[in-house]
Amino acid sequence: MANNLFWHEGKITAEDREKLLGQKGVVIWLTGLSGSGKSTIARELEAVLYRQGKLAYVLDGDNIRMGLNKDLGFSEKDRQENIRRIGEVAKLFVDAGIIVITAFISPFRADRDKVRSILPAGKFIEVFVDCPLEVCEARDVKGLYQKAREGKIPEFTGITSPYEPPVKPEITLKTAEQSLEECVDIILTYLRKNLYL
Ligand SMILES: Nc1ncnc2c1ncn2[C@@H]1O[C@H](COP(=O)(O)OS(=O)(=O)O)[C@@H](OP(=O)(O)O)[C@H]1O
Numbered sequence: 001m002a003n004n005l006f007w008h009e010g011k012i013t014a015e016d017r018e019k020l021l022g023q024k025g026v027v028i029w030l031t032g033l034s035g036s037g038k039s040t041i042a043r044e045l046e047a048v049l050y051r052q053g054k055l056a057y058v059l060d061g062d063n064i065r066m067g068l069n070k071d072l073g074f075s076e077k078d079r080q081e082n083i084r085r086i087g088e089v090a091k092l093f094v095d096a097g098i099i100v101i102t103a104f105i106s107p108f109r110a111d112r113d114k115v116r117s118i119l120p121a122g123k124f125i126e127v128f129v130d131c132p133l134e135v136c137e138a139r140d141v142k143g144l145y146q147k148a149r150e151g152k153i154p155e156f157t158g159i160t161s162p163y164e165p166p167v168k169p170e171i172t173l174k175t176a177e178q179s180l181e182e183c184v185d186i187i188l189t190y191l192r193k194n195l196y197l
């Protein structure tokens, strides 16, 4: 569809902006079931990074669906478009030099892989927030699992809509076994070890 368009190169590069900010732009892509801990980890990580003088920004499922993606539902096609748009937004943020932390169920492997493919090499860190369905359901933070079991929410991930776990995520967090602090620490250690921080 994109015809007669020309890409404009700026005078300032992504590397220039990274130097200015004293950090590297990267996407930390959290994926997992509803209630697995994505938002909690994202917010804590953002706060810890802030205290270390690093600019991170959280893109969160519920919030983005109230604005940018308010026209999308939860069919496979809409989830695909949801993740495609978030991927493009994340790419812009990375180009701006920001550490982007995304918290979307992002249930389909192909959609996550597509996001990885549009980012420069090494700029996409997939984090599997791994938590058994039974535990997510017992937590039922928003009461959605109960509603889904009662048939009040169609296409609910883990119940009536699939979740495809990552095959080779950079990081796996077991939130039914590891504490929030441990999970955040695992991500920070990965970032330091791989020279993102
Ligand atoms: N049918 C259905 N399935 C799953 N989740 C549902 C559904 N309907 C509403 N919600 C709420 O929407 C949040 C998930 O939005 P996402 O944008 O992360 O979903 S997706 O990546 O497009 O699959 C999800 O947030 P989290 O619980 O934080 O994951 C729910 O609050």
Ligand SMILES: Nc1ncnc2c1ncn2[C@@H]1O[C@H](COP(=O)(O)OP(=O)(O)O)[C@@H](O)[C@H]1O
Pocket: 032, 033, 034, 035, 036, 037, 038, 039, 040, 041, 103, 139, 141, 174, 175, 176, 178, 179, 180, 181, 183
């Ligand atoms: N290790 C952990 N990491 C993140 N959340 C945890 C952890 N252990 C327990 N929890 C709890 O699990 C719930 C996760 O909810 P939430 O972050 O909203 O999940 P999601 O964003 O994946 O839907 C919260 O009540 C949180 O306190």
